Amino acid sequence: MAWLHTWAGLWFSWLLFAVFLTGSLAVFSEPITHWMTPEHQEAEALAAQKESVPVDRARRFELAVDYMTRNHGGAGMWEIWPVDRFHDNGLTAYWFDKNGMYADADLDPDTGAELDDHHEAAGRATLGGSHFVDFHYTLHDANLGLWIVAFASMAMLVALISGVVTHKRIFKDFFTFRARKGQRSWLDAHNAVAVLTLPFQFMIAYTGIVISSAALMPAPIAANYGAGPDAARRYLAEMEGEETLVRSGIAQAVPALEPIVAHGERLIGQTARAIVIRNPEDSSMRIGVYGWNEDADTFRSISATTGMAEFSASGELLRLRPPGGVLGGAPSLARQVMSDLHMAKFGGLAIKWLYFVCGLAGAAMMGTGAVLFMVKRRARHGDEFGGATARVYRLIEGLNVAALAGLAIACIGYFWANRLLPAALENRAAWELRGFFLIWALTLVHAWLCSPRRAWIAQLGLLSALCLLLPLLSFATLGDHPYAQIARGDWESAGVELGALAFGVLSGWAALHVWKRPASAPSRRKSRANEEAAA
Structure with a gap:
């Protein structure tokens, strides 16, 4: 179990750190998008x-x-x-x-004419916060990337279970933190963040796999519904209790919608968001009235489904779904709750902050585990790879720096690219994304060219500088700053920049800590290893 926890955890820790860090940022994808579209x-x-x-x-x-x-x-x-x-x-x-x-x-709400693609206010093209959403579960590749992340999530479940089995004193050690004790301190930190958020880690990994089950386990769907996107749609429709409608061939005009919609609103207790007409202009048509979920609705149920009332063309009520309910029974409800648990669509801002903090704790769990691996190997001089052990260890050390500090630099670099790239640049959103990956690749090259200690100091210092200077960049490019944002009640923009300042202070402290700590001498490492082995 110790072997399984060590190696399953190590080889997937870098990817899982990226998943957790970007997933944590994805919790606030809407405020990030708001900040990245100042013209709007x-x-x-x-x-x-x-x-x-x-x-x-x-x-x-x-x-x-x-x-x-x-x-x-x-x-x-x-x-x-x-x-x-x-x-x-x-x-x-x-x-x-x-x-x-x-x-x-x-x-056009006055004439009904179709508006062109440029009718909205001109502004910079950007993926905004959706970049972090897409990256954290598909790596921007909806096919291969989804499978890679799902496989890593399975490895995470294996590492969590084997970790609980391996650390027999895990809950006792949770209440103990020994600072400045080298390997012992890293293990204490790893245990603390893991135990504190263990239920969340299990839930987020498991639900992440379950909500993608239709893509990850396509064989049963293909066997019963055939292949192609329409097959998956029919499967989900049947699970969710959608009736298959067959056109009668008898033409019938769409009735006046306002009376039907008003009746539906009274039944579901919500304002109408969307009206869905299936088999339009046929006597078999169905008119569904779907409501808006207001903030208060998210506090009443984990399921984020809106209210729905479905009528025939004559206005007869056929089906009714209350807010938070489902029509497909237990399988549909289970799938909906799994999805909303993963995406934090309930509980309002408090749950979003809870997910954000727990997500960062998950990233810290991955990061401390990866660093702990090398701290232990430096002390014990393991020989897992024979003559290539030293080169493999050097490779792992470089990956640690680039996967942890380097990814964070790429994330804040994405924000800088949003402010520095010209608003009228062609394919601007793609260039922001390219900037993210280019910066990340450069941090990997830097981590392998420098000694590990120098790479950590340089990259943590750069991360701190980029975070701390982000509000100044906004002021220089837009004339905006957190004080003005708070004054006008724009807490979304202020939250992004104040959050960057907080991360800047934290990463600056980490860089200073590494800089002040001298490199350990070989004899000191050996002595410490002997002491820990004796203990």
């Missing part, structure tokens, strides 16, 4: 003001239905967002295209 902040403020302005929703429904009838009459599904909070409270329509994929169009 004024538009967001205006959109928030528009929420209190009444709109002629019945008119918007008429315009949307008319647009869909003229342009997408053969689609199997129409979806109308009469007041789209994500697009300045505008009017948005969705449908299934000929390939069975989602397509969408923003419509």
